[in-house]
Amino acid sequence: MKSTSPISHLPAATLLFLVVATTAIADSPDLPLVRIGSKSSIENVILGEMLTLLADQAGGDARHQSALGGTQIVFAALKKGDIDAYIEYTGTLSQEILKGQRVRSDEDIRAALAKMNLAMSQPLGFNNTYALGMKADVAEKMQIASISDLAKAMKAANGSKLKFGFSDEFLKRGDGWPAVKVLYQFENQPTGLDHSLAYRGLDAGTLHVTDLYSTDPEIAKYKLKVLEDDLACFPEYHAVILYRADLKDRAPQVLENLLKLEGKIDNSTMMEMNTRVRIDHDRDINVAGDFLLSKLQIKTDSSEEKKWVVIGRDFVRNTTRHLLLVFCSLSAAIVVAVPLGIWAYKYSKVTHGILGIVGIIQTIPSMAVLVFMVPLLGLGEKPAIMALFLYSLLPIVRNTYAGLKEIPDNLKESAIVLGLSRQARLYLVELPIASRSILSGIKTAAVINVGTATIGGLIGAGGYGEPILTGIRLADVSLLLQGAIPAALLAVVVQGLFELLERLVVPKGLRLARAE
Amino acid sequence: MLELIEVSKSFGQTQVLKPTSLVLEPGKTTVFIGPSGCGKSTLLRIMIGLIEPSAGTVKFDGVEMTPRNIMQMRRKMGYVIQDGGLFPHLSARGNVGLMARYLGWEKQRVNARVEELARLTRLPDGALERYPSQLSGGQRQRLGIMRALMLDPSVILLDEPMGALDPLVRYDLQEDLRGIFQSLKKTVVLVTHDMGEAGFFGDTVVLLGGGEIVQQGTLDEMIRFPASDYVTRFINAQRLPGVEAKEVAAS
Numbered sequence: 001m002k003s004t005s006p007i008s009h010l011p012a013a014t015l016l017f018l019v020v021a022t023t024a025i026a027d028s029p030d031l032p033l034v035r036i037g038s039k040s041s042i043e044n045v046i047l048g049e050m051l052t053l054l055a056d057q058a059g060g061d062a063r064h065q066s067a068l069g070g071t072q073i074v075f076a077a078l079k080k081g082d083i084d085a086y087i088e089y090t091g092t093l094s095q096e097i098l099k100g101q102r103v104r105s106d107e108d109i110r111a112a113l114a115k116m117n118l119a120m121s122q123p124l125g126f127n128n129t130y131a132l133g134m135k136a137d138v139a140e141k142m143q144i145a146s147i148s149d150l151a152k153a154m155k156a157a158n159g160s161k162l163k164f165g166f167s168d169e170f171l172k173r174g175d176g177w178p179a180v181k182v183l184y185q186f187e188n189q190p191t192g193l194d195h196s197l198a199y200r201g202l203d204a205g206t207l208h209v210t211d212l213y214s215t216d217p218e219i220a221k222y223k224l225k226v227l228e229d230d231l232a233c234f235p236e237y238h239a240v241i242l243y244r245a246d247l248k249d250r251a252p253q254v255l256e257n258l259l260k261l262e263g264k265i266d267n268s269t270m271m272e273m274n275t276r277v278r279i280d281h282d283r284d285i286n287v288a289g290d291f292l293l294s295k296l297q298i299k300t301d302s303s304e305e306k307k308w309v310v311i312g313r314d315f316v317r318n319t320t321r322h323l324l325l326v327f328c329s330l331s332a333a334i335v336v337a338v339p340l341g342i343w344a345y346k347y348s349k350v351t352h353g354i355l356g357i358v359g360i361i362q363t364i365p366s367m368a369v370l371v372f373m374v375p376l377l378g379l380g381e382k383p384a385i386m387a388l389f390l391y392s393l394l395p396i397v398r399n400t401y402a403g404l405k406e407i408p409d410n411l412k413e414s415a416i417v418l419g420l421s422r423q424a425r426l427y428l429v430e431l432p433i434a435s436r437s438i439l440s441g442i443k444t445a446a447v448i449n450v451g452t453a454t455i456g457g458l459i460g461a462g463g464y465g466e467p468i469l470t471g472i473r474l475a476d477v478s479l480l481l482q483g484a485i486p487a488a489l490l491a492v493v494v495q496g497l498f499e500l501l502e503r504l505v506v507p508k509g510l511r512l513a514r515a516e
Numbered sequence: 517m518l519e520l521i522e523v524s525k526s527f528g529q530t531q532v533l534k535p536t537s538l539v540l541e542p543g544k545t546t547v548f549i550g551p552s553g554c555g556k557s558t559l560l561r562i563m564i565g566l567i568e569p570s571a572g573t574v575k576f577d578g579v580e581m582t583p584r585n586i587m588q589m590r591r592k593m594g595y596v597i598q599d600g601g602l603f604p605h606l607s608a609r610g611n612v613g614l615m616a617r618y619l620g621w622e623k624q625r626v627n628a629r630v631e632e633l634a635r636l637t638r639l640p641d642g643a644l645e646r647y648p649s650q651l652s653g654g655q656r657q658r659l660g661i662m663r664a665l666m667l668d669p670s671v672i673l674l675d676e677p678m679g680a681l682d683p684l685v686r687y688d689l690q691e692d693l694r695g696i697f698q699s700l701k702k703t704v705v706l707v708t709h710d711m712g713e714a715g716f717f718g719d720t721v722v723l724l725g726g727g728e729i730v731q732q733g734t735l736d737e738m739i740r741f742p743a744s745d746y747v748t749r750f751i752n753a754q755r756l757p758g759v760e761a762k763e764v765a766a767s
Binding site for chain 2: 410411413414415416417418419420421424428429432433435507508509510512513
């Protein structure tokens, strides 16, 4: 990505040690810093790269926080000022982000955004909404071009043979099938099925109509006809650039360059670009660069690097970031959780409270923790470390508490009757005896942490989550493995390190006692 | 020395120890004996402050025992439980010397004292460097006693110290222990349910039943002049060869 290019020629080993300094080195004070975000779909990442290239070309110090999870995280980051611009859809703005504010027109949306010091561009051109599609040849034979045609055909004697198969979400959403059914007066009962199966069904002729997004690359791949929504049933999802209002003052040229995209990308162009990335496995930055060159005659710096250089550099960067996330969150968790476990053991009044709270924290889905943390801590490592820290508490607190609790009464009493103070009993007797249990709690937390740290990919914190999530998005198994294999190996290494640590930390007498 | 004044203990509604007064004879061994649940262990645990009495006072060297001074008093007492209660993470030497090290004794002094006690309790060579899990039951109990003696306390309290040992090991240990107690002139309280052991150790035997002292004196007195049917039954239940307590006199 662009932000690391100034140091890309440094040897990998040096990079490892300089990682903390990289942010400082990469900062160029003369250029206005412009941070572009993107949601994690293929389309959004391509457009994010496009915005980044444009910002860079207009003289900005452009960075792309790519594939940041869902709408809520990206919008929260924009509001907080962690990113300056990203691609959003008008439908998402009115139905989801500004839900409850009764926005009806684009003007309403602009007014509501202005209150948050945000602004919206004119539509880029394409409308990525729900659509109904069928095989082009079948549609042509039956002379179906619109949904009304389809409804008419269904009422005719030969049309009732057509089978409808929709994704579960489309079947249930208020603006999906229920709306279509009422407006176009369908009477048949569609079946629910997975999207990828639906495409195969269409190909095989066992299914005739399915729901699509209007820029899906599969439309071209499977030669589908997108039926015209002639009664305007589906809400409009026009792509727009959402940006912070202060960008106009801070980097006017950059904004001007970004807004050149207005009205330039129609549905088929977007679909082609999606196809190149999704089906042909082209890099999103190249697809974005080609578009800018051919449609806007803008030449951008998206020069191709050798693949192994990219892989090697990404590996070092991801490993360093991953270790950083795990190390920081685990250290903080140890410092907090061991004393919490001791309190839970010493003061029976707070036992249930402490164990209950850390237990509840553990059940909160990681996505929910991130959605909650990003508005508070912004993007990057901080919210990721915070989330990992929270997830590390339970195993350590529990094992500290259990390890102390399980010490036989006669040993606890032996320490008392010797005349040791409460403090001394804890440090000289109880904690050493519980050390194995405490350490195994920390080990569990560390191993879980190595796996969970992949959520860092959702909020621009880096780590192995980045190639994993990108691999999932692009259906690129080799990319996915570039994250998954090192993550698994790291978990094994961590496990091994803790077994060595046990030899150092757990007193010999306890190890002998267990061996018997 | 140790003195109990009208000490009682209840757990909820159940009174496990009725108001009891007792003065320990300095330099002598007192044995608490009685069946399970008679209150003998409760009484011992009150003496070292593991149980706080519901009423009454415990005095040590004339000073009333309170939660504030109990820690200091414990350092002048030794307490031995069944199987030694040794800390598994410390070597035998570490266990015995723990308290002295905590109090800041120099290493040489700690080691000299530990080795002196090892000779006194006839602990086998090399056992000091082993860990509790590597030692026999008898060795563990000798270490428990060494740990209790480490700071040279004036009072030693033992709660069924030989309950878990097999008879031959137990016999040797009993012999050694009595010798140690007599030569060191310690004030000793030993809890047991074994009449033979009580007679072997006890200058004074205190028989408890139902949470109170039933009879107090030498074993011989108990056999010849039992205070109640309960005493008679308890002594005869031990089936000591050649020993049979008399019926309680009709008077």
